Amino acid sequence: MGVFLPAHKKMNLLIYKTQDELLNDIAKYIIKIAHNSIAEQGCFNFVLTGGNSPKELYHLLATKFKAEIDWSKVYFFFGDERNVLPDHDSYNGLMAKESILAPLNIPAEQIFYVDTTLAPEKAAIEYKKAITKHFKGADLSFDLILLGMGDDAHTASLFPETDILKNKDVTVDAVYVEKLSTYRISFTAPLINKAKNVAFLVFGKNKAEAVKHVIEKQEKNTRLYPAQLIRPVDGNLTWFLDDESASLLDA
Numbered sequence: 001m002g003v004f005l006p007a008h009k010k011m012n013l014l015i016y017k018t019q020d021e022l023l024n025d026i027a028k029y030i031i032k033i034a035h036n037s038i039a040e041q042g043c044f045n046f047v048l049t050g051g052n053s054p055k056e057l058y059h060l061l062a063t064k065f066k067a068e069i070d071w072s073k074v075y076f077f078f079g080d081e082r083n084v085l086p087d088h089d090s091y092n093g094l095m096a097k098e099s100i101l102a103p104l105n106i107p108a109e110q111i112f113y114v115d116t117t118l119a120p121e122k123a124a125i126e127y128k129k130a131i132t133k134h135f136k137g138a139d140l141s142f143d144l145i146l147l148g149m150g151d152d153a154h155t156a157s158l159f160p161e162t163d164i165l166k167n168k169d170v171t172v173d174a175v176y177v178e179k180l181s182t183y184r185i186s187f188t189a190p191l192i193n194k195a196k197n198v199a200f201l202v203f204g205k206n207k208a209e210a211v212k213h214v215i216e217k218q219e220k221n222t223r224l225y226p227a228q229l230i231r232p233v234d235g236n237l238t239w240f241l242d243d244e245s246a247s248l249l250d251a
């Protein structure tokens with residue numbers, strides 16, 4: 001593992017030789033935050049990422065590391081969701097259900113799925129309401145938001161050139177993603193940036209260009225590289241990368 005000098009005072013950049021090392025380390029990082037959150041406030045508010053990258057991590061948490069967390073005190077949320085019905089293969093909630101939530105027998109009251117049986121705008125409004133109710137009027141500051149990143153530098157469903165990038169509210173929004181000809185429901189960047197901890201989980205050669213643009217920011221252009229918008233206001237930002245996704249970074 002290599003550790004680079006942080007570009008932002010609260011940013012850690014962790015680079016791993018193998019995917020195995022990376023996944024074990026990010027699992028331990030999650031466990032630590034879970035322990036601290038539960039000790040401080042009695043629960044852990046954990047936002048899951050979607051896509052393919054986190055499946056193995058979720059499986060690890062539900063098996064090898066199962067005994068390390070008091071799962072009865074964990075609340076699960078989704079940073080973004082695809083506008084498909086909950087039984088659809090690409091519903092992020094279904095992937096999470098199969099890889100971590102069902103194996104751990106997490107009760108429904110602890111899981112905040114996005115209701116995609118509603119129209120996207122309505123689903124976003126209802127999701128924000130559910131989050132606000134859970135936080136009982138307190139600041140919407142999650143303990144940990146896990147994020148992935150696409151090879152186009154999108155994160156959550158903050159895609160390049162989309163309207164949601166202009167949304168300055170701490171909220172959940174519906175966004176039409178023209179290149180996918182579909183709607184998504186996503187946390188806005190300001191909501192993500194309120195978190196106490198934000199962690200990117202990124203691996204693979206195909207992400208190397210995007211990683212370079214987002215981390216080194218030679219060109220600061222958040223419309224083209226939306227993951228550049230992620231800079232927690234008071235929280236910590238950690239990047240978990242493998243050698244391949246980090247291969248274009250200056251040493």
Ligand SMILES: O=C1O[C@H](COP(=O)(O)O)[C@@H](O)[C@H](O)[C@H]1O
Pocket residue numbers: 049050051052053054080081082092147148149150151154155156157
């Ligand atoms: O569309 C999405 O993609 C990103 C990255 O996904 P991956 O398959 O390349 O790991 C993900 O973070 C996001 O939640 C998801 O909806």
